[in-house]
Amino acid sequence: MTEREAHPTIDIAANLAAVQARIAAAARGAGRDPASVTLVAVSKLHGVDAIRAAIASGQRVFGENRVQEAQAKWPELKREFPDIVLHLIGPLQTNKVGDAVELFDVIETVDREKLAIRLQSALARLDRAPPRLFVQVNTGEEPQKAGIAPGEADAFIAACRDTHGLSIDGLMCIPPVDEEPSPHFALLAKIAARNRLARLSMGMSADFEVAVAFGATHVRVGTAIFGPR
Ligand SMILES: *Cc1c(COP(=O)(O)O)cnc(C)c1O
Numbered sequence: 001m002t003e004r005e006a007h008p009t010i011d012i013a014a015n016l017a018a019v020q021a022r023i024a025a026a027a028r029g030a031g032r033d034p035a036s037v038t039l040v041a042v043s044k045l046h047g048v049d050a051i052r053a054a055i056a057s058g059q060r061v062f063g064e065n066r067v068q069e070a071q072a073k074w075p076e077l078k079r080e081f082p083d084i085v086l087h088l089i090g091p092l093q094t095n096k097v098g099d100a101v102e103l104f105d106v107i108e109t110v111d112r113e114k115l116a117i118r119l120q121s122a123l124a125r126l127d128r129a130p131p132r133l134f135v136q137v138n139t140g141e142e143p144q145k146a147g148i149a150p151g152e153a154d155a156f157i158a159a160c161r162d163t164h165g166l167s168i169d170g171l172m173c174i175p176p177v178d179e180e181p182s183p184h185f186a187l188l189a190k191i192a193a194r195n196r197l198a199r200l201s202m203g204m205s206a207d208f209e210v211a212v213a214f215g216a217t218h219v220r221v222g223t224a225i226f227g228p229r
Helices: 014-029 046-057 069-081 094-103 113-125 149-162 181-192 208-213
Strands: 038-042 061-064 085-088 105-110 132-136 166-174 200-201 218-220
Touching: 014 038, 014 046, 014 208, 038 094, 046 069, 046 208, 061 069, 069 094, 105 113, 105 166, 113 208, 132 149, 132 200, 132 218, 149 166, 166 181, 166 208, 181 200, 181 208, 200 218
Parallel strands: 038 061, 038 218, 061 085, 085 105, 105 132, 132 166, 166 200
Antiparallel strands: none
16 A cells, blocks of 8 residues: 655645535536535545645545555544544455444445345444445446446345345446446436435546536545545
């Protein structure tokens, strides 16, 4: 794991303010309340100095894509700032489920039966508030990408709820890098609506305003806040 030093020419406070302003403008443009969109600041591969700069400017919701990296960076920060909300936005291996439910407040990447089974037993043993769970949908049906296929999403969500006793709160997607993202955002919103899911995690640095227009309640923004990784 390489952790970058906070880049001297990157003004994290100014970047956060700019991203928040763009989210608010996109929300108003779509007739939505800006407060209905949560900015998840993606701090993967950035060090604690950069994270502390974001916390100092009021940011409290963060995203990491690896359990091990997050374990090295976050336990102390979370003790110091108990209102921090940490999202897992990367694939979750079944052998890391116990660690993930201890550290993360939201797990956005529930995407297969075996993982749902492990989550159920880990949550039964957990003595803190359980993390919220989102199902990741592979909207582009890319073979190398995590996520349940769109055609299997309804059945998987139902199995999570009815068979595995998991409370599912939302959906997450990462559109293919080389495609127009809006059809993917529209598809995710449609799957969420028919499964009565109110939360949608979609949109990154390059496309978060489009995602807000399509109903994102959570946008995951890294580069536009912390600079290149
Ligand atoms: C890294 C990452 C992001 C943030 O990407 P940027 O383009 O840096 O904003 C968002 N979502 C996921 C799942 C990621 O892994």
